[in-house]
Amino acid sequence: MSMGNVMVLAGRVGKDLTDTTYELIGKARELAAAWGGRVEVALFGTADPAGTLGAADVVVNIDHPALSDYVPEAYEVALRRVLAERAPRLLLLSNDTVGLDLGSALSVLWDAPQAAYVIELSADGDAVVATCQILGGKILAEVVIDAPRAIATVAAGSFPAAAGQGTDGVEVVTLTPPAELDTTRVTLRQIIEPTGGDVDITAADLLVSVGRGVGSKDDLETVQELADALGAPLSASRPVIDAGWMPKSRQVGKSGLKVKPKAYLSFGISGAPEHLEGMREAELIIACNTDAAAPIFDVAHYGTTIDLFDLVPALVEKLEG
């Protein structure tokens, strides 16, 4: 329990752990190495997924019926116990509804400064240096925390998951559930899954994405033909969704979905920060926009200023011909 330990809260979706869990463990390894500490993962509910946490040094488990699904009150009680017992230097949470609930509560209860909307983290001597998004990513602020303990809530997709994946055996420490878990006042009634039926754009290797530059719902058909010819789903920027031309499940960006395809082909998308937030991790970005100054070209690996209505039909012809 050295002062240099880094604790990661494992995020769960049903039985599985979230990708972000592994992203945080990978970064935790780097930070713990700099501080001569260890990586510990707090895992609540059944310890079954501990087998996938081999990149950590220790899994700290608390199992109790109140922890089988995420309930803020119960998780807060459990995490306070873990922090009191293990005294990490830094607690890493995902910057989602869970992490934002717990981060702000524990910042007060555990008396630790919190950096939120974090996209980069490093160690500078004993201090934690965090790059945080402000105003939806329009401004990046560098925050240096040299308090003895700190909390960072980190945006999904900020670090590669591979560095945090491992199947080596890991030491599992089981803590006695705090008595307060028997008397929590909040219970989870029901999880309402989003209605499915549509494609999952976050799982696609190739995405064809369309923005307001397409002009109208009818003209979407042109780009849809290209997507069909490539066997890729069509995704979109927010104005296309807000106009009702495509379902919300296809929206890429801050208030939509974060995608990481092998290739992202964008047509008529300007590249606003809220859009880039959802797709800048794509391995290859190819952009078509008639405005050479459009910010999408700052992140694109290849780009063209050809009018999409000239380019897309020509591509379709080439693919089908």
Ligand SMILES: Cc1cc2nc3c(=O)[nH]c(=O)nc-3n(C[C@H](O)[C@H](O)[C@H](O)COP(=O)(O)OP(=O)(O)OC[C@H]3O[C@@H](n4cnc5c(N)ncnc54)[C@H](O)[C@@H]3O)c2cc1C
């Ligand atoms: C809190 C908040 C959350 C948001 N969340 C999201 C989000 O999740 N996802 C998202 O996308 N946006 C989001 N936005 C909106 C975002 O700020 C932008 O308004 C939006 O991304 C712009 O969409 P666009 O690029 O399609 O449209 P525009 O910015 O209007 O760009 C259209 C582009 O098409 C180009 N163009 C026009 N005609 C052609 C042609 N014939 N051929 C080629 N190019 C052409 C133009 O040069 C222009 O660059 C959010 C905003 C806020 C404030």
